[in-house]
Amino acid sequence: MNQILAATIIVLSIMASGAYAVSLVSDMSLASTASSDIDQNKKSENINAVYDGSEIIVKNTNSKDSEIVMFQFFDSSGKEVKRVTSQQRAFDGFANNALSVSRFDSSKDILQKHTANSFLPSELGVSSFDGLTGKIVTKYGNVFEIKMDNLASGMGGNATGDGKAMINGMGLQSRIIQKEYSGYVTHGAGMIGVEKSLKPYTPVSDTDDFASLVQNTDTKLAYPIPSFWKSYTYNGNSLVDTTASPNILGYSASKNIIGTNTVTTDTNGIHVVGTGTTILKLNNMVGENLLITGDVNGKVKLVKSMYDLTILPYNPDGFEIYSSALSKPNTSTVYGSCYYSSTWWYCSAGPASSPVPFSITGLNIKAGEKKLVTAKYESTYSGYYLYAVYCSSKYGGYSYWQVGCAHYTSGSTADPLSVGYSTFDPISKYHTISSLSGSTASHYSYTGNVKVYDKEPYEIIFEYLGSFNQGNLFGNEHYYLIVESTSQVDIKGETVTAKPFITISDLPANIPYKILKDGIPVIAGMTSPSGMIQSATSTNPLAMGGVINLYPDSLKYRGPFSTVIFDEVNSQTIHIDTVEDKVYVVHAYAKIPVIGNVNVTGTNLDGTLPLSYLDKIYSNGQDIMVPVIPGFHTINIKINGIDTSLQYEDILGGTGIKIANPATSTVSASFVSSPISSAEAIAGTVTFAIATTNGNLNAIITQTASGNVNISNKYTLQQLPPLPPPPVRRDPLSGWVDVYVNGALVQQKTLGINPFPDFVPTATMSSKIVTKTVTYTYPDYVLSGTVSVPVNPGDFVEFFVYAKIFGEIDSYSAPSGYVIASSSGTSSATANIKDAHVQTSM
Structure with missing residues (x-):
């Protein structure tokens, strides 16, 4: 029994086979410490000590420093055989004079908070720790057992010893930590797959044969694609065009x-x-x-x-699209006046000739959409401009007639004509010219052609x-x-008829990739085992090229499915046989800190799933990160050749408030030959509980969700269409929780919906392109609900909290008589989760 007698003097009474008493003087600093502080420190002090087969590792797991004053060692009968004290401590004597007493290095008696010291047998005055049990006594009178003889009662990766004590003795207390990732999972068959928001569980088709996990921080190699509908080889630095397509344009x-x-x-x-x-x-x-x-x-x-x-005549007025001969006789003469001067009669000029209008109707001339038309009457003219028909007067009783007062004139002209349009055909994009009109001078006769020119009759x-x-x-x-x-x-x-959209060879085998056009993913997947990408055939050629991103360091898998596990922390992929086909991204790890140098071998879960990639020598300060895989309960490890076991539920198992990290997910798409009808993004965050008893695990789940969706489709018509109506609003934000117990989905609970987004629809038209766009915006919205699931001790219960943004856009149908030549679409959806937490209880 240990008893504190005074603030400055601690008398430690240890009852063993022979009675003895030891008194020791404490540090001077303790003299100024109130007894209540001493009591608190004594109660909170905690030391883990473990023999790992070669040395004793002593770890202070408290938030305050501790001091070792003594080691005690006992033989198999329980008799104390060795006592080792700090060199700074003085003893009055021992009741058992036969006891061997020695000193240990005083530099190791102080254990700072959350640190450890190690002791070899020679430092504690013994040749070996084998066959002994031990205790540690601190200055506060606490006694802590040294775990020495119960570490390895199992073999072959199925240990049943107290692995938790041994592992905790190496350093900080082992604990479950949670990882959050930002990226996406792609899965499919062959070379082309589908890209999905990153979440721990991703169901896949039983025909799929590959999957990859690409994080936003992964190494990315980007190479320009000069154009699609081509064949390329990869030379390690760029894509080389190897297309064997001769020119057929003639x-x-x-x-x-x-x-x-x-x-x-x-x-x-x-x-x-x-x-x-x-x-x-x-x-x-x-x-x-x-x-x-x-x-x-x-x-x-x-x-x-x-x-x-190539046949139409051309001049600066444009292409000659119409020419017709036209003759116009004169319709009048011009009368002047006569006057006599000296011995001759003269004719003065008559009034100006009046214009004679004319028109040509019943025409069917086709002019281009822009109506860049010029019409002219190109002719030659001739005629007399008569000053007088006759002049008469009496002179000397006689009448004189003058009929020579006329001037003959001729030349050429191109008189402008007015154009009369009747109809426009939206399919052929031609206007119909049905009439032309102009005028000629009445006293001339004309011979020529009426001509119509169009700068763009196409x-x-x-x-x-x-x-x-x-x-x-x-x-x-x-x-x-x-x-x-x-x-x-x-x-x-x-x-490009019946040609692949793109073919690339000589790439690294089985490497995740993504092809983008204008920053939007077009194709994603994995290169073939021979290092090739070849897309499906499309019917609508795509303007210009794009970019291919290769992800050489991202986790990937190719082969038959069941369950593929991506262990991102350890950069490993695991395959296990299950009934369902899915991808599981590990999000929880048992973190086992390491003190000193240890050799870890034989790592497995439940004795059936080897994790050999964790087998290696770890040095001081490193962590053993063991993935938490649903359905497995026990971590088996050999540390320096000694088998140990650790139960997941012993590592911070239990209930309480579980805080989930914020999450966001953005999914973009681009269709080159069809419109997009909908877009969605699912953001997910996860937390967990490890059951420690039988019963029902109850949980209250709360999250705050927000997001937005934008969808834009373009339709190129063969003729100019009328403006369509704007799209109509559809679809809400929704949230739910999936509950998994040991990897099996046991419950899905809707947390709520928000059916009232900010909605902006638009419909525009430019030239022959109709664009319809919708934008949904959801501000922060709180969703919550409760679940209850039956559990057994050690069950790994995961709560996957999701927010989904899903938006739709109505399709566009061309009006009667109009033809859609091509269509394309782009979309982007973003879902956000914040303030997500799960309150669990049993």
Whole structure:
């Protein structure tokens, strides 16, 4: 029995086989400490001491310093055989004079808070600790047992000894810690997969054969993809184009309308050299999906027209789309006046000739959408401008007639005409000119042609500048290239009909990747075992290229499923046989601190799941991080050859408030050949409890959720459409909790919904492109609920708290008579969780 007698003197009475008494003088600092402080320190003091097979490791697990004053050792009968005291302590004597007494190094008697000292047998005056039991006495009179003889009663990874005591003796008390990650899980079959928000449990298809875990902080190697619909090889630094696609873009006629360009063709495309403008009539490629690439010094327009642009005459007014002969006789003469001067009669000028209006109706001339039209009456004219028909007067009783007062005039003119439009066809994009009108001078006769010019009697499909890369699906119209060259233009057309979207070879085998267009993921997956990526076929070529990201250090798995476990902390992948197919991301670990140097071998869970990657030599200050895998209860480890066991429930098991870390998840998508109907993001956070008794584990779950969704779809029509109505609002924010016991889903509970987001719909139109967009915004919203599940001691209970943002957009249907040529969509959804916690009790 230990008893404190005074604040400055502690008398320690230890009852053994022979009675004795020891008195010792405490530190001077203790003299000023109130007895209440001493009592508190005595009660809170805690020391773990363990013999690991070679030395005794003594650890102070309290928040205050401790002082060792004595070691005691006993033989197998319980008789004290050795006593070792600090060199600074003095003893009055011993009742048992046969007891061996020695001193230990005084530099090791003070144990600072949360630190440890180790003692070899030679330091404590014995040749070996084998066969002995021991105790430690502190200056506060507390006695702590040294764990020496009950460490390893099991073998072969199924130890039943007190592994917790041994492991705690190495350092800080072992504890369960929780990890949070930010990234995504991708799974699929072959080379292409689906990307999902990162959460501990991800169900997969039984046909899947790969999965990967990519965190936002993982190493990323990014390489430009010059264009899609190509084949590349990876040389370790970049993608090299190995596409064996000859040029199939040809022309049947050409015409220089400005300058004197020269045109040649070969397997690399069409080449226009010179300064000027050339029109090329392309060969018929109805139904062909073509990837058109090139380098342009100047500008190139791909157009379609109902006219043959290589035949139509051209001048600065434009292409001549109409010409018709027209003759107009004179309709009047002009009368002047006569006067006599000296001996001659003269004619004075008559009034100006009046205009004679005319019009041409019943026309059916097709003009381009922009109506860049000029109409003229181009003619020659001639006629007499008569000053007088006759003049008469009496002179000397005689009448004189003068009929020579007329001037003959001729020339050419291009009189402007007014254009009358009747209808516009939104499908063909042509206006109909139904009439022309103008006027001529009444005293002239005219012979000539009425002509109509149009600067753009075509529809522009694309304009190309610089280096370009653009796909086009050719219809049954006539297509032309209008090449405005300043030096040289090179254009190539390759078929992409029934071709892969992209093919890349010679990549590292089985490595996670993601292909992005304008920063939005298009394809994600894993390279094949031979190091290849080849996408599925798409029907709509995508403009320009993108970027491929490779993730060489991310966790990955390829093979048959069941359950694939990603141990991110140890950078390992584990495969175990289960009925269901899923990916599990470890989020909880048993953290076992290490003091000194230890050799860990034979690590396993429950004696059935080896974790050999944890087997190695650990040095002072390192941690053994053992993953908590649902369904397993016992950690088995050999430490320096000694088998130990540790139960998960002994490591900070129990109930109480469990705080979950904040979480956020953003999922973006890009569809190149179809619109997007919906987008969602699921943010998840997790906490857990380890049951220590039988009964029901009850939990109150609370979270604050928020998020937003944006979906934008573009529809390119073959003709200018009317503006569509804006989208309508749909879908709420929702939250729920999934409860797993030992890896099995036992309960799912809805925590609530928020059906009232801030909603902004828009519908816009630019040229022939209709864009429909919706934006949902959910501010912070509190969701809560309760669950109760039956448990047994050691059950690992996980609470996965989720918030889901899911938004939809209604589809767009073209009006009657309108045709959608292509469509695409982009989306982004973000879900956030904060202030999530689970209050558990039993």
